[in-house]
Amino acid sequence: MSNMFYDYLTDRITDFFRKNPPKPGEKFYIQLETEEQVKTLYNELKENIISIPFFYRDDERGQVYESYQLGFGAVKLIIAAAMEGGPHPDFLATLRNLVGVEENYRDKAILFLHCSSLDSILGGAGSLCKEGMPLSNETIERDIQDKIKNNEFSDVDKEILNFYLENKRKELDGNPASIFEYEDLIDILGDSHISEEEYSRFEIFPDDQLEHDSGKKRKIRLEANHENFVRISEIHSYGADDTALEKYYGEEGAKRLKREDWRRVAYPEIEKFIAARKHKSVIEYFPIASDRNIWDREEGQTKAKMRIRNIIVFTETSEDSISLALNFSDFTKSADISITKAYEKYMSCDNRGKKLHVTLNNVSEPASFYRFRYNAEGGKFEFKIAVLRCRRSLLEGIKTQYIVNAGTKPGDSSILVNTEEEEITFNPSGTRKEKR
Numbered sequence: 001m002s003n004m005f006y007d008y009l010t011d012r013i014t015d016f017f018r019k020n021p022p023k024p025g026e027k028f029y030i031q032l033e034t035e036e037q038v039k040t041l042y043n044e045l046k047e048n049i050i051s052i053p054f055f056y057r058d059d060e061r062g063q064v065y066e067s068y069q070l071g072f073g074a075v076k077l078i079i080a081a082a083m084e085g086g087p088h089p090d091f092l093a094t095l096r097n098l099v100g101v102e103e104n105y106r107d108k109a110i111l112f113l114h115c116s117s118l119d120s121i122l123g124g125a126g127s128l129c130k131e132g133m134p135l136s137n138e139t140i141e142r143d144i145q146d147k148i149k150n151n152e153f154s155d156v157d158k159e160i161l162n163f164y165l166e167n168k169r170k171e172l173d174g175n176p177a178s179i180f181e182y183e184d185l186i187d188i189l190g191d192s193h194i195s196e197e198e199y200s201r202f203e204i205f206p207d208d209q210l211e212h213d214s215g216k217k218r219k220i221r222l223e224a225n226h227e228n229f230v231r232i233s234e235i236h237s238y239g240a241d242d243t244a245l246e247k248y249y250g251e252e253g254a255k256r257l258k259r260e261d262w263r264r265v266a267y268p269e270i271e272k273f274i275a276a277r278k279h280k281s282v283i284e285y286f287p288i289a290s291d292r293n294i295w296d297r298e299e300g301q302t303k304a305k306m307r308i309r310n311i312i313v314f315t316e317t318s319e320d321s322i323s324l325a326l327n328f329s330d331f332t333k334s335a336d337i338s339i340t341k342a343y344e345k346y347m348s349c350d351n352r353g354k355k356l357h358v359t360l361n362n363v364s365e366p367a368s369f370y371r372f373r374y375n376a377e378g379g380k381f382e383f384k385i386a387v388l389r390c391r392r393s394l395l396e397g398i399k400t401q402y403i404v405n406a407g408t409k410p411g412d413s414s415i416l417v418n419t420e421e422e423e424i425t426f427n428p429s430g431t432r433k434e435k436r
Contacts, residue, residue: 004190005183006044009135012143013111014048014070016134021072022109025100027125029112030135033178035083038113042081045070054078056095065091075109082114082121092121135179137172141165144185152192156210156218160194161185163222164202200263203229207267225267228274232257242302250277251304251379283378284329285309293392294324295399310404311385312415313360314392320363322387326356330378338373342409346370358383365389369413371406386415397425 013030022028032038045051046068054069054076069076078099080092092112099108111128112121129135148161165185172181184201188194199206204225213221228248235244245254253273256265285307288296293315299308313322332351339349347370348359360370370385384406388395395402403416417424 004187006040008186009041009179010044010048012134013045013128014050016128017070017072017077022075022077024075024106024109026109027096027099028110028128029114029122029125030128032113032115033180035115038081038083038115042079042113045079069108075107078108078110080110080112082112082116089121096121129179137177140179140182141169144182144189147189151189154193157194159218160202160204160222161188167203167226205229205263205265205267205270209268228270232262236262242304246303248277249273250280252276280378283376285381286327286329295392297402299403307379307381309381309383310402311383312402312404313385313387315363315387315389316391320361322360322363324358324360326358326383328354328356330354332356332374333376336375338375340371343371346410347372360385360387363387369404369406369410386413394427397428
């Protein structure tokens with residue numbers, strides 16, 4: 001947590017008691033989220049010019065409790081923090097009962113800082129976060145609005161901050177919330193502008209176009225920016241799934257937005273990804289299913305992985321050349337076919353209407369491997385092909401588990417099996433099992 005944030009809380013608390021001096025015996029509390037927050041606020045309040053030391057001896061435990069008190073007129077407000085290494089809760093309860101009653105405590109009030117349930121201590125105490133008090137949601141929101149209005153922020157920055165504050169209000173929807181919900185807003189109030197790196201704190205992407213818009217048009221643009229930011233943030237919270245990103249931003253957009261620094265992308269780039277996806281015709285590949293001697297399996301479940309095809313062709317003939325027809329949803333182009341030099345002499349591929357005609361040459365025993373890419377405008381595909389001179393029944397046990405590992409050259413290739421089983425069954429209709 002920043003010093004700016006705790007300076008703000010300290011000012012809110014002291015300003016409130018200056019305008020509304022506590023009465024002898026009054027008790028207040030602030031419930032924070034962590035002990036570290038309790039310690040930090042305790043130390044910040046202690047630095048106040050009106051702070052004076054406070055000591056109390058706990059005769060029952062033989063301990064001296066050292067804290068401080070803030071002077072507001074004739075009444076001193078004791079600051080008591082419940083934290084590790086601090087006073088025993090029973091002692092705090094005793095201290096609560098002393099203020100305003102016992103000798104030397106009749107001019108005292110007390111403010112408890114804590115981060116856990118202290119029902120035995122807080123009985124009769126009022127929260128500084130409840131409605132009408134200095135740290136309530138409504139009071140803080142009004143104060144932030146005033147500070148935004150009177151700060152030297154540009155009109156665009158003011159609108160961004162007010163937009164974020166409005167979204168925060170809708171998100172909380174009148175429900176009690178921690179004061180730390182407003183930390184980002186409070187922190188920025190000490191500056192005079194929002195830097196490019198800070199845009200993500202307010203759930204939007206950097207956007208220079210906002211300077212050229214105004215009124216309703218700017219508000220609509222902010223809403224669209226925020227909507228996309230939240231959507232991408234949610235996708236990342238579930239593991240930055242390629243398919244989910246491609247659904248809204250296309251393949252190129254997904255590639256950029258899956259990175260850890262996705263928050264730094266400028267909003268005009270997001271718009272380009274959206275527009276490109278809408279105007280880009282998507283080409284689909286239709287897996288081979290009509291020939292039982294050809295297995296055609298995707299690499300994974302994302303759209304990008306589904307475009308990587310693992311094809312096994314089983315043959316028991318002695319022919320050294322095999323042809324395949326690969327079917328697509330749109331007309332194919334020869335210019336989009338890419339075969340690396342290492343595979344060129346072993347295969348050929350040409351376009352025929354909505355098909356690619358692939359010829360696999362130099363088929364040899366026990367296996368031959370081939371590889372090429374088809375980089376269509378509406379989708380990029382990779383085909384990894386193995387030709388095996390055996391019956392398909394021999395490998396039936398790995399039909400849903402294999403990957404064709406086509407290397408940079410045919411001699412570096414193999415077939416991989418993805419399994420957690422300790423045994424792999426080959427020739428399942430037979431009786432022999434091969435251990436991994």
